[in-house]
Structures are given as structure tokens and as C-alpha cells.
């Protein structure tokens with residue numbers, strides 16, 4: 297094991313996930329710099345361990361059996377700076393930087409990205425992986441609308457590192473998905489917007505926060521929307537129409553407030569949540585012949 301980057305065995309992950317469920321990582325580390333991140337990747341390569349990445353843990357279901365290999369947690373891999381370049385206001389953030397930190401920069405400048413970033417949990421890398429955004433009509437509304445560039449670190453088979461730099465248009469963006477930057481670890485995310493301050497921004501941020509508070513069960517552990525919306529429909533509406541609001545497996549429950557949220561009522565396990573997910577999918581399929589696909593990402597042994 298490395299001298300400078302502690303690699304911890306059998307580290308419980310539940311506390312790092314917004315659902316507060318899941319087992320332990322066989323090996324765990326939290327690099328604070330690009331050098332430590334490189335050390336982690338080399339350690340995994342030398343010890344023939346698979347690598348799993350965890351950011352804010354707000355869109356993952358970690359298995360009760362835990363995660364084999366090395367889990368790299370980017371919570372301490374943070375840093376942010378901003379600048380004006382021509383007509384653009386650009387914010388550059390290391391992958392583990394919370395979205396809320398970037399939100400603050402846009403609020404200070406009174407720029408529109410603040411409106412959709414408000415209330416979006418997790419870090420910047422997670423935002424890119426998921427192409428996170430909001431469902432209602434607002435511009436910008438998803439990560440792909442504000443991305444300037446994305447930096448990715450890859451350890452190649454020959455033991456050399458490749459530091460890849462992608463412009464927004466080199467990444468394939470779709471609904472809650474991004475492709476073409478893999479494989480690798482997202483190390484830096486730069487976002488940009490025309491530097492045209494708008495006095496309505498703060499008001500709309502407040503309205504967005506109030507909307508989330510009134511429509512989402514924010515007082516319970518969850519991962520936000522569990523299912524993607526099928527073409528032309530809303531998963532929440534379908535689940536509600538199927539009569540599943542309040543339906544429980546163990547301590548996992550389809551939220552009474554927002555049917556596309558599954559909440560942990562206290563002692564839910566990842567297995568409870570997984571069974572509830574499958575049960576909701578089956579009921580919706582039986583009733584409406586529609587397949588609900590997961591927005592949430594499964595990590596570990598399933």
C-alpha cells in the first residue's frame with residue numbers, strides 16, 4: 297500500500313450515499329490531488345483490483361454486499377476558480393467540487409445557469425456522468441448546456457497516464473447520460489455562460505428551491521428520481537397511476553409526495569430498494585406496457 301495515500305480496508309459506504317444504504321468497499325481511498333489520484337490508479341493496477349468511482353453518492357445504489365476492489369471517493373478532490381474570457385464567464389472546478397459551489401459563482405454573477413443548478417446535489421463530475429438537469433422548461437436545463445470542457449485521466453495498459461481534454465461537442469450527450477469521454481476519471485469540469493447578468497436570476501433560484509421543497513420528499517434519504525422518464529411520459533405519473541404511492545418493501549417506500557422517489561424510512565437496505573425498484577417496474581409494465589429504466593446507477597456486487 298502507498299505511504300502517502302492511505303488505502304483503507306473494509307470501509308463502510310452507506311454514510312457516503314444519499315440513500316444511506318449499502319455495504320463496504322474492499323479498499324477505499326480519498327485522493328486530494330491529481331498525484332494522489334494517480335497513486336490510487338497505480339495501486340489498483342499493481343494489485344489487480346477493479347476501480348469504482350464515487351462522487352457525491354447521490355445517484356447510486358451501493359450493494360449490501362459492498363464493492364470489490366478499490367473505491368476511489370472524490371469528496372476531497374475539490375477546487376474552483378472563475379474568470380471572464382471574451383463574452384463568457386467560465387468556472388473551472390475539480391471533479392469532486394460540489395455543484396453548490398459552482399452555483400454560488402453563477403449567483404454572484406447573476407447568470408442563468410444558477411437557476412437549474414440550484415438544488416442539484418452531488419459533485420461536478422457526477423453532473424457530467426449523469427448529464428444532470430431539470431425536467432421543466434428553462435434555459436439552460438442540463439449540464440450539456442453549460443459545459444465548456446471536461447478533463448479525464450486514464451491509466452493506459454502500458455502504465456502511462458493519458459490526460460484527455462474534451463470540448464463540449466466532443467462528448468455525446470443525451471438524457472441523463474454522457475458518452476465518448478470514457479474510460480477514465482473525470483478530473484476537471486469547466487462550465488461557461490455568456491456574461492450577461494440578469495436580475496431575475498435570484499428570484500427564479502428561490503422559486504426553484506421552493507418548487508423542490510413542495511414537490512420532493514427532501515426530509516428522507518433518497519437518490520432523487522429513480523427512473524428515467526420514458527419518451528412522452530413521466531415515470532412519477534405512471535407509478536402514481538399504478539397505485540404505487542406509499543408501496544413498501546421493508547423500510548424502502550415509494551414516496552407519498554413524489555412517486556418517482558424511493559425513500560429510506562429508516563432501516564431500508566439496498567436489497568429492499570432493489571426489490572422495490574423491480575416490483576415498480578413489473579407493475580408499470582403489466583399495467584401500461586411501458587418499461588421504466590433506471591436513472592440510478594448500481595455499484596458493487598449484485
Ligand SMILES: Cc1cc2nc3c(=O)[nH]c(=O)nc-3n(C[C@H](O)[C@H](O)[C@H](O)COP(=O)(O)OP(=O)(O)OC[C@H]3O[C@@H](n4cnc5c(N)ncnc54)[C@H](O)[C@@H]3O)c2cc1C
Nearest residue numbers: 351352353354355418419421422423425428429482519520
Ligand atoms: C434529493 C435529490 C434530488 C435530485 N435531483 C436531481 C435533479 O433534479 N436532476 C438530476 O439530474 N439529478 C438529480 N439527482 C440525482 C443526482 O444528484 C445527480 O445525478 C448528480 O449529478 C450525481 O452526482 P454525484 O456526485 O452524487 O454522483 P455519484 O452518485 O457519486 O456517481 C454517479 C455516477 O458517476 C460516476 N462517477 C462519479 N465520479 C466520477 C468521476 N470523477 N469520474 C468518472 N465517473 C465518476 C459513479 O461511478 C456513478 O456511476 C437528485 C438526487 C437527490 C438525492
